[in-house]
Amino acid sequence: MTKKSKLLYEGKAKKLYATDEKNILWVEYLNQTTALNGLRKDLIQGKGELNNQITSLVFEYLRQRGIKHHFVEKISKTEQLIQKLKIIPLEIVLRNVAAGSLSKRLNVEKGTQLSFPIVEFYLKKDLLKDPFINDEHVLMLKIANLEEINLLKKKIRKINEVLIEMFQKAKIKLIDFKLEFGKLPDGPIVLADEISPDTCRLWDEITNEHLDKDVYRYNLGNLVPVYQEVLKRLLTI
Numbered sequence: 013m014t015k016k017s018k019l020l021y022e023g024k025a026k027k028l029y030a031t032d033e034k035n036i037l038w039v040e041y042l043n044q045t046t047a048l049n050g051l052r053k054d055l056i057q058g059k060g061e062l063n064n065q066i067t068s069l070v071f072e073y074l075r076q077r078g079i080k081h082h083f084v085e086k087i088s089k090t091e092q093l094i095q096k097l098k099i100i101p102l103e104i105v106l107r108n109v110a111a112g113s114l115s116k117r118l119n120v121e122k123g124t125q126l127s128f129p130i131v132e133f134y135l136k137k138d139l140l141k142d143p144f145i146n147d148e149h150v151l152m153l154k155i156a157n158l159e160e161i162n163l164l165k166k167k168i169r170k171i172n173e174v175l176i177e178m179f180q181k182a183k184i185k186l187i188d189f190k191l192e193f194g195k196l197p198d199g200p201i202v203l204a205d206e207i208s209p210d211t212c213r214l215w216d217e218i219t220n221e222h223l224d225k226d227v228y229r230y231n232l233g234n235l236v237p238v239y240q241e242v243l244k245r246l247l248t249i
Contacts, residue, residue, distance in 0.1 A: 014038070014093060024053075025063070025210060035096045035197060036084065041067075045210075047229045049141045054228075061089045062239040067206040068092060069246050070178070074203070077174050081203035082194065097194025097204050101155055103134040103142055104164060106172050107188040111213055112226075113144075114188075123220065129172055131165050136192070163201060164193060171203065179214065182245035184223060187213035209239050 016038045017030040024046045029038040041060035046053045064086065071083035084093040107114055110124040114132075133150055134142045150156050156164065168191055179186045189212040192205035205211070209224040216223060223242050228235045 063208040066208045070207040099194040101136040105132040109187040181249040183217040185215045
């Protein structure tokens with residue numbers, strides 16, 4: 013049985029521990045919730061448990077459809093084991109429908125169906141507030157080469173197809189989402205981090221009600237019942 017060792021990292025929503033296995037890490041999901049690049053912060057009881065359960069379900073679904081990722085298994089309500097990766101310092105966003113910063117930047121009405129999925133890169137750097145960057149910035153900063161950039165775009169577009177399929181079964185629209193990727197010790201790039209209502213915009217298929225972190229961002233209601241509803245729906249597919 014894998015044993016937890018020293019704390020390696022504590023972020024906004026998770027703690028990361030070493031284990032007695034060289035290439036396996038221990039993740040603990042926290043109840044902390046943040047928005048506006050950390051300017052707003054609250055503890056919401058039960059959130060960590062919900063994100064862990066939702067992420068575990070999503071990664072299992074992706075595994076069944078041949079998507080390679082770091083997830084190993086869920087080991088408790090708030091904890092999971094993952095493979096150790098060298099994280100690529102990019103947040104990669106895919107947008108199916110106009111919302112959030114895209115609507116503001118480009119003056120596109122919220123809810124507008126995009127003619128094709130749009131992929132965006134953001135530099136993963138809290139001190140700079142994760143700025144929007146393009147392919148040439150990625151090359152300049154030596155974050156990834158051209159082949160890797162194209163591979164990352166191909167991977168997120170494929171993941172988008174699978175996630176749309178999964179959420180449709182749960183009567184949920186996938187508006188947009190953020191992913192991170194990393195390299196395994198032997199080189200391959202695989203999906204990392206989490207996929208949850210913290211990292212996706214999810215709207216009810218019929219009412220367009222928010223089923224995601226925007227409920228917290230914009231003070232639309234209580235976060236926990238919303239995340240519970242997402243988990244409930246995913247458990248039925």
